[in-house]
Amino acid sequence: MIVLGGTFVLDLAVAVQAFGRRPSVFSKIRDEPEPPYEIGVCGLAPTPTSLGFTMSDLKPVDWITGADTVVVPGLEAPWAPQDPAVLAAVARAAADGARLVSLCAGAFVLGQAGVLDGRRVTTHWALADEFRAAFPRADLVEHALYVDDGQILSSGGMLASADLCLYVLGQDHGQSYANDVSRVLVSPPHRTGGQAQYVKSGPRPSGPLSPVLDWLDEHLAEPLSLGHVAAQAHMSQRTLVRRFREETGDSLSVWIARRRVERARALLEDSRLTVTQIAHTAGFGSTESMRRHFLTYAGTTPRAYRDTFRGGMPATSAR
Incomplete structure (x- = not known):
């Protein structure tokens, strides 16, 4: 050694x-x-x-x-x-x-x-x-x-x-x-x-698309099509696709999926919502969709993640 x-x-x-x-x-x-x-x-x-x-x-x-x-x-x-x-x-x-x-x-x-x-x-x-x-x-x-x-x-x-x-x-x-x-x-x-499952994103760097990214964060629970986001950004779809990858390093769909997983992770750790409720709150629409994205970006399932990071009552506690 x-x-x-x-x-x-x-x-x-x-x-x-x-x-x-x-x-x-x-x-x-x-x-x-x-x-x-x-x-x-x-x-x-x-x-x-x-x-x-x-x-x-x-x-x-x-x-x-x-x-x-x-x-x-x-x-x-x-x-x-x-x-x-x-x-x-x-x-x-x-x-x-x-x-x-x-x-x-x-x-x-x-x-x-x-x-x-x-x-x-x-x-x-x-x-x-x-x-x-x-x-x-x-x-x-x-x-x-x-x-x-x-x-x-x-x-x-x-x-x-x-x-x-x-x-x-x-x-x-x-x-x-x-x-x-x-x-x-x-x-x-x-x-x-x-x-x-242990990765946590740092502060998001600021750039020209910061207002759009902030808007996306506020509307993760909603359907977010390329056309919808381009209209919000006042850009053509082609321009948005190019600028989004230049600034974030991801496509729009991947960035949204990652942010939804991050939102779900926070809720799994800190809230009492059920997995189904979290799936809808984070914008996945279904537990199966959230499970697929969790496996892709967190390497585990939502339930396993909650078991690991939520914690529980101390062993000496009594009701």
Whole structure:
């Protein structure tokens, strides 16, 4: 495992816990006290972490030479140039056939090491644009929790690191073993859906079409044909289509569908409306239409989304 400046402590901790020494409670599940791997945490000491404290008890970077697996946790500023010695060590490990595992933004380090060309890879959804710009020859699978591309494995946001680590354990030691580690972590061995259900749009950039976009937001529950919107914008349909894509990057129909899904997500999280009521309030017209669009843009179903993000009563509560 490689620790770099600004390494996310949670990523590192998840990997050390998954692959390192077993906690004493594991003996209640399996009589296997020995860790399944010999692990070493490497870096250019002293190294500041994302939480401000410094790690100094690190093995030298070249310790990864000959390693079967190299794990690169995420870091605070993944676009920053990394030390050439670190990148050279990662590249050598790849050339020697080591399995490379990036957690969260660790994919940027693999990209800088030049090992991602033509590879399927994922990273945190909020870094997708920066990743594509930096490594256009990599095949970014933006909304996956994790991706297995053979020698290269990668995960999305920080807690998706646990998903990938459990997957690796299952590949190396069998699913039953990975399931038992997940029981200790009190984490599902496999989560349904992907990162799309966690994506949240930022503030909308302002532009010439801002008044039209505001109007669309106010009328999402209504039928919105191209002709209707063009008349509201005082443009021909052809001009609206061209300007809409230039300003938003989407077609009108896709933009409306995305906004309706966002509206439905907010209502699923915060309201007591039924799924059917939300479908009509958000402008889908039917629960089946909302379900189809949810699967397309959120990677899950409306009911599953509500179960995940609505929350429930605390376990100690009583009526």
